[in-house]
Amino acid sequence: MTSYRPSDYEMTREERELEQAPKRTKFGVQGWLRWMWRQLTSMRTALILLLLLAVASVPGSVYPQRSADPNGVRLQFDENPELAEVLDSLQLFDVYTSVWFSAIYILLFISLIGCVVPRTQVHWRAMISRPVKTPPNLKRMSAFETQPGGQEELQEAAKILKKQGYRVDLREDSVSAEKGYLKETGNLIFHYALIAVLIAVGVGGGNSYIGQRVLVEGDMFVNNLASYDSFSPGTFYDENSLYPFSMRLDDFQVTYDLRNPANVGTPIDFKASVTVFDENGESQDEVKVNQPLELPGTGIYLMGNGFAPIITVRDGDGRIAFSGPVVFLPQDGNMTSLGVIKAPDANPSQIGLISFFYPTAEQLPSGAYTSIYPDAFEPLLTMNAYVGDLGLDDGVPRNVYALDVTDLTEVAGRDADNPGLELRPGESAEIPGGYGSVSFDGLTRYAAFDIAHNPGGFWILLSSMIALAGLIASLLIPRRRVWVKAVADEKIEIAALARGDDPRLEDVVSDLGKKLAGGKIGD
Amino acid sequence: MEINLNEQLSQYSLLIVYASMALLAVSFLLSTLHMAQTASAKTESESEQAEGDVLVKTKTESKLMSTASLWVMGAATLLLGIAVTMRGIAAQRVPWANMYEFAISSALVILMIYLMSLYLKEVHFIAPLVSGFSLISLGAATSLFYVEVSTMMPALQSYWLVLHVIVAVLATSFFYIGAALHITYLIRKASWSQGDSNAFQRIFSHFPSAETLDRFAYRFIIIGFVMWSFTLIAGAIWAERAWNRFWGWDTKEVWTFIIWVLYAGYLHAKATRGWTGTRAAYLGLVGFAAVLFNFTIVNLFFEGLHVYSGL
Incomplete structure (x- = not known):
């Protein structure tokens, strides 16, 4: 049975037994389920699902989407109703909420969980156990050196490696050291944080709302459902929880560029001066593009004029x-x-x-x-x-x-x-x-305002920052094992092995070699 | 808010961009000549093995050519840096608010990152791909995307413009160098480039091993990927401020997402048995093709909120 685990993936004992077990010709229902689960959680499936996700995203940029461009969709129906019917039945105007797009990312996330949870167990066990036994043949490692030395050098090597942040295991005739556990920790955190992002998007979206209102100078807006020109709440949004406030548009100002001949007439600033009335009394404020007015549980955005x-x-x-x-x-x-x-x-x-x-x-x-x-x-x-x-x-x-x-x-x-x-x-x-x-x-x-509330924002930001930190750790921290072994003829062998990409592997071995040789001269 | 655009200064900036292009062309020629010489160097070593000094002479000449090409590239980078700075002063803002400015800033950053990475890694052999691509970018920028300095629309007036876009420029640059290395890797690995029977094969026999090229490409791409992730997050924060939603599947957002997913696929491929090597390299190239598509086709022909080409 071919495994599509990453080449540096450490199997759990059960998995190893499963892989080594003789092929069974008859699969029971359980066997089939297990086989399907293993297929779904394999790295190759994750890769294919990722590529599918990329491809499935493309039509959303080609056809107008109801969520982003409802007028574009209406235009399609006006210009070519028959084609639009067909496109609509394939959900091409709602790509990102369509059945097929959802199926891909849900499968992707199941595959992700199925892959990450066992890896977490493996990683946990690796962190609490001693570094691996020194392999018998160090010459086969990707970085290898040999130089004179003995037990004394082993002690010294253990000290040096410990100082460099390795977890060190001094054995009878060898030292086994490993460092860079943070690489896998980062990798796991990244994937968990992605799940958190998805949950925050879902829960936050359900509790959000967005409404539109056009105000002419002098008009007053009172925050209740009847005052909105249009209002779209999330699935779980409680419409009684609208923050009680009123807002009057006192003045709307547009600044045009009059200085630069080539740009005369280009607007350079839109400013809505408003008076807000809420439980804290009356206050003057302004709303600009890129500078929404933030009230408790409500944001007011300037969208048009x-x-x-x-x-x-x-x-x-x-x-x-x-x-x-x-x-x-x-x-x-x-x-x-x-x-x-x-x-x-x-x-x-x-x-x-x-x-x-x-x-x-x-x-x-x-x-x-x-x-x-x-x-x-x-x-x-x-x-x-x-x-x-x-x-x-x-x-x-x-x-x-x-x-x-x-x-x-x-x-x-x-x-x-x-x-x-x-x-x-x-x-x-x-x-x-x-x-x-x-x-x-x-x-x-007049000014057109969006009045919106999205409680998921903070959690999405937090999870994505954690994901980014995890990503940086997983991609940039090298994970490596170093061994020093005393062999016959008063010699020691130094070897190192990286898991994944490690630009400094050979330097690590030669540096350690030099330090050990130098220590001898110093004595 | 008083902004005084300086059109004269932006015209001088354009002239200096042209000068920088001329130098890039020279650098490109020198580095390709250097390659041609490495091909003939071996021929001479075969036919006139006795005359050791001839070989040494050719080798020195060839080395000189390579060094010269890099120095000329350095000069071109310096000029381009001056031009980009002048453009920023002329417009009184960061010089990356429309397609033209994005293109010249990207070309500058690609050249800078490449020249800096020469100190860390043996990557001089992709010099023609770097000078060539920068030259094409600048050519397209000056002939197709050029717009005079203009005041910036209110939607772009945000400090997020500084951060979100410069990190996108940086990511694009790392992705490009990664792609150049992948192209070289694929050629180096192809069977028709193996051996010693024609000039082409001899040129490539001087290149680092395929494995080394693959490793270098990976390192550039992971840095690009981290930066692209950051751009995506920063863009979402900005969108939440400006458009009251952090993600709305606008065409540009869709393509930013597609690129991120493709490169995520590349990283998974690197850890999947049967997908490392050539397959992963092709995936990396598809990722960069999407970057180019996002910058050109999506900017010019797709409708959406990110209509900032200025054309």
């Missing part, structure tokens, strides 16, 4: 049908932004507006507008106006950032008899047909 023009819609009767800041979604680097306004309570008909905002507007020869700078120097709103049924009354949830125009009539815009509306701050315009009017009353900014 944009313009929120203040818009008022009056209906045909002159009553206010809508009024307030509208969140516009940025479409390009110069902050050309798209917004949608819905006024379902307007008379005589519901009103819908699709609007573009240009912070620094410039008219193209074609008559269309474009923004030439991301800050608001020459703000302009253009709007297409629709009347009819907004489709809000049948109870189906609608996207606030999109307008379904199927049951609407365009009364102003490119496809209508009247041109689209154009508004600068302070201006207002009639919606053609006596449906009402729109005014552009002011300009504010």
